[in-house]
Amino acid sequence: MPDTFFTKSPHWGWWAVSEFFIAGIAGAAAAIAALLWLFGSRDDRFIARYGFAVATVGSALSGLLLTLDLKRPERFWHMLLFSKTLGPTFQKWWAPMADGAWALFLLGGFSFLTLVGSLADRGPLPSGLAFLARGVLGTVLAALAGIAGVFYAGYKGVLLSATNRPLWGDTPWLGILLLASGFAMASALLLLLTRDRSPAVSQWLRNLMAGSLALTLLVVVILAATLDADVRRLVLQNVYGVLLVVAVLLGTLVPLALAWRPRLLGRLTLPSAAVLVLVGGFLLRMAMLLSSEAA
């Protein structure tokens, strides 16, 4: 019996699946938005705005789900501040969840500020707030949002690795897996949201999505191949294994094929791919989380 099988399940369950799904999208969306904001054409910043919006809403939702999943939700703030000293919990940087909580907080915060700034800069909000999106401050805020986003999207997998649970604690590949899949999902979502409003960006997002999917696929293969045989048998030779295969087929292989042959289904090709990526990302998280909980 592998060592991880003597442990108890935290029963994170469906809350966590949803939260991981949203977190992956929100984090990666901020990262993608930051890239576009910082290195893309100024004209495309309105697309980056979508990214920050997704990140803002996503982190809010993510935070809400996290809080509701606490057994003592009224103590949510204990995640950020030590309740006895009121010091910030990131002082305990080696505790992934403390870092995650702060990352989420910052992700939401910076994304929101950048979003506000950009909406003020060229949009409905009072232009007095535009300073948030302009100059050095704008650059820094967007960059921070992006960094927090990358961190948050990848941290979820690291959080799982930093346990002694079956599968999670048995592989170092979950972080990169969820990160890659998060990028794929965020690209997919942004593709859907922005449609063809900027062909160049769409092209770019498509490539990013394809690259992320390729990386996801690669990592899944490596993960499955390097997993201890007993763990694989005990955790994945069941309905969750099937789920994983479905997730990979539906969520990576098919969209990759569609991205490779963009005219296959006519105008619906890319949107279909994007939707599949999102569904696949959700299924992937289900497989990764629930299989271990069930073991």
Next chain:
Amino acid sequence: MGSNMAENHPVAFRWVAQAKLNGATLIHVDPRFTRTSAMADLYVPIRSGTDIAFLGGLISYAIENEKYFKDYVVNYTNAATIINDNFQDTEDLEGVFSGLKEAPQGSEQKYIYDNATWQYKRVEPWDPAKAREEAKKAATFAEMIQRMVPPAAEKDPTLQHPRSVFQIVRRHFSRYTPEMVERITGCPKDVFLKVAETVTANSGRERTTTFVYAMGWTQHTHGVQTIGTTALLQLLLGNMGRPGGGILALRGHATIQGSTDVPTLYHSIHGYMNHPDARKAHDTLADYILTETRPTGYWANFPKFIVSYLKSMYGDAATPENDFGYDWHPKISGDYSHMATMIAMAKGEVKGALIFGQNPATSINGALQRRALMQLDWLVVKDNFETETASFWYASPEVKSGQIKPEDIKTEVFLFPSAQVAETEGTFTNTQRLIQFHEKAADPPGDCRSDAWFTHQLALRLKKLYADSTLPRDEGIKNLFWDFDYDPGTYPTNTRIEGEPDVFKIIREINGYQTGTKELLKSFGDLKDDGSTTCASWIYCGVFPEEGKLLARNREPDPDNKPGTNLGWGYAWPANRRVLYNRASADPDGNPWSERKKYIWWDAGQKKWVGYDVPDFAATKAPDTPAKPGATGLDAHDGKSPFIMMPDGKGWLFVPTGLADGPLPTHYEPMESPVVNLLYPKQQHNPVAKHWQHEENQLAQVGDPNFPIVLTTYRLTEHHLAGAMTRWLPWLAELQPELFIEMSPELAEEKGIKNLDLVKITTKRRSIVAKALVTPRLRPLMIDGKVVHQVGMPWHWGYMGIVTGDIVNDLTAMVGDPNVSIHESKALCCNVEKLQ
């Protein structure tokens, strides 16, 4: 053997665990592999009810292989004594002893024994009846006893005489070969031989072996004989009266030992004196004393014990002129034991009952006992919980199923809430005769009252009720000495519930005092037979030697547990002795048998016995003291006779008096058994066993194919007896929540039963349902070439409490041992089927 010590006496088991750490070998003989077996170096399977065959095998092995302790056997046992020429053994009479005769009509026994032929052969002829006539004319009790001294018994110290005890024992057990042991008990021969080798190698000068038993031995129709077999074996191996030896009875309820010393038993009064009995020659005090006193040995002091006892019963009213009130004392006229009483109750012969701390609705043949309770006019239950006994009229299975309607039950039930042990003060006497005092931790809540309060109040009210009676039969209660009220201001710091008696006054009464001065007695050596001393229980005399110095309160352990007798901890009766008959720990010359086993020895310089314990011997009687021919008491013994309570000062391998079912133990099958008695096919079970006749108390025939499986019942650590004290407590209830039946995978497969399936268990009496716990800890046994399955059921459940379950005792039968009327719930026959 016959004890699951780790599960049922876990706190005492700490000493076994420690002995193991010190290198002791632990063997567990049990039908089931239990938590005790788990701790043992060797687990030995056995069929329930066949321990005498196993132990007899050990006896035979020790004798035939010359592995008994010869010096000990010759000097300290009655091995050399010659037995009456008329004695006939089971070997001669195919399974019974001489003296068997039909029991009187209507008795619960078919046969009884007359033990006349079992007696020692005397050096000259002796007529006890004539001696008794002479004795009755004596002026004093001492003189009376003197006239009853018999001539010495014939002996052959070479042990060669064919009618010597030793040769009789050897012949008697010659059938118990290792092969026979295997055929009867199912214990493989090689395992048996391993036990035999270990036990004999671990006995002798340098080492001792102890046997620990409890209900696995006693709850049989031959329970007393099983313990007798062990006594015989331990005497042969020289393991009695020595440290690390003996036979340890693990007793049950808290202070159950105390309740036989100062007894709640019907057939005995304090200090193991027989109860005055209308069926015996007990008409006057002199008759009683003549019948009960053994003129040689320490029991010669009997008149002092009984007179001091009567003084405690009747106080100043007891005078030499009125035989110290002996006539007022109740006399028994039959078997008033639990089962006998319940049968009488079922027949409508009992009007009312007071039930304290007992739960008969779940007891042996439970349905029959519940039916008996329904015949009462009134019933008082005094308990901490509303037990099955208090609630049978609305909650029992008979009532729930509609078979009986509550309104048809005439019994009026009164439930009195009882105080818990921590809410009372008093003493416990536990298994090693150790008396310990405990304080009250808190007053009981609400209307809960201690049993002492209740009994005290009942006595006061009864005395008041009869105060004006002029009937002779009421003299007893009128003259009963009862002065246990608190004197105001005695214990100003303690809380007292109004009406509680003063337990120290009760302890005073038990310990005894000078009748005139009321000065406490220091030892039972001070007792007199003229009424000048008062003492309720002679064996406890000395526990309270001075005012304010109750020795049961001592809490002084030996430093570093050396020498380990811990004489400063509590008080062990008699006289704070920890090992009885400890003179036997020294050789005939008074030197320790070995340095390793040094315990009590003769110090020639000081001219007295010294050692780690209180010597159980006349303190200054040298080993070379000769016996005084014709003397009474201890003077009749020489300095080499350790067993001072016995008339001849010797340990009895052969028991001429005192046992109802033979002078030697014999293997008999339980009353219900799937196999015939292989040893004596013509005598299936104990010929003098008790079986109460009732239509609801029938037994399965030998080998009845409807009931092929051996069933045994037992306890779990997690629960206590009928369960009131555990099934009502969530923390314990969750540990063993449901009734189960343990069975081997082999039997389960045969019956198509899977783990946790519901199973129906049926005996000749009734059926109940339990969950199957299929476990390799149980195993099928090969009995005489055939597979016999055994199953086991803990019996802690009932219909009240947090967790409930069927009553296992609805399966058992009211059959009993002839000596002590204990039931046979350790070996019965049943069938098991998967519940459809």
Next chain:
Amino acid sequence: MPEPMGFFTDTSVCIGCKACEVACKAWNQLPARNGGKVTLSGVSYDNTVALSGIQWRHVKFIEQFSPDRSTGRWLMMSDVCKHCVQAACLEVCPTGAIIRTEFDTVVIQSDVCNGCRACIAACPFGVIEINPETNTAMKCTLCYDRMQAGMVPACAQACPTQSIQFGPISELRQRAQARLEQLQAQGVTQARLYGHDESILGGLNSFYLLLDEPEVYGLPSNPQLPSQKAAPASALSAAGAVALGLLGLAGLRKQRMDRLAAEERERRQQAPETEG
């Protein structure tokens, strides 16, 4: 600073009496499952089944018999929090609810815990769970309250056979070694110590003498710290982030290049007109 204190549990003398379980519940006022009304588990004599938020001690029963019963053992072991010197639960707890005490034991402060359950997944021994009454994570405190008052933990006090021995770790280690040697000398070659030295998580302040492989008792043979696992996972994630970042940048860069080229082309096309 007092000495590190803890338990040496000698399973070879455990009689499975569960006094430790009950003593723990009594002292810590932990409820019975479902008020005591539970069903038979069917697993030997174990009906409390596992450690949990209301079950801080749990006695395991392991029946080992050969089919012909020529050999057979019934192993019992009282399981509890190991009070690891390198404690996984403490490491991952984000709120700082889990602390190391002056006795080198590991305690959850229930007024701090918010029930995130990171510790549950982290503990390599499956010790912690949520207590449904407080909704916080709970486990053995090694009777911190009793220790502060100089008392022996309730379970150790109740244990009749001294299977649970409480004391300074250094002393317990010596005792354990002596007991191991004694058992080995008696031919119990399977006996071994578990967690008595630094090899397991820097040492377990509640360590064991076992009579079989740790796995038989449901113990991991090589438990690990979460941080050990987090490091490579973080490194890989970072690498992934860099790769994806570069991919994105490269795309943007290509896009910019393309756009610049397109603008250039446009300009060139327009130039002759202006010039012309």
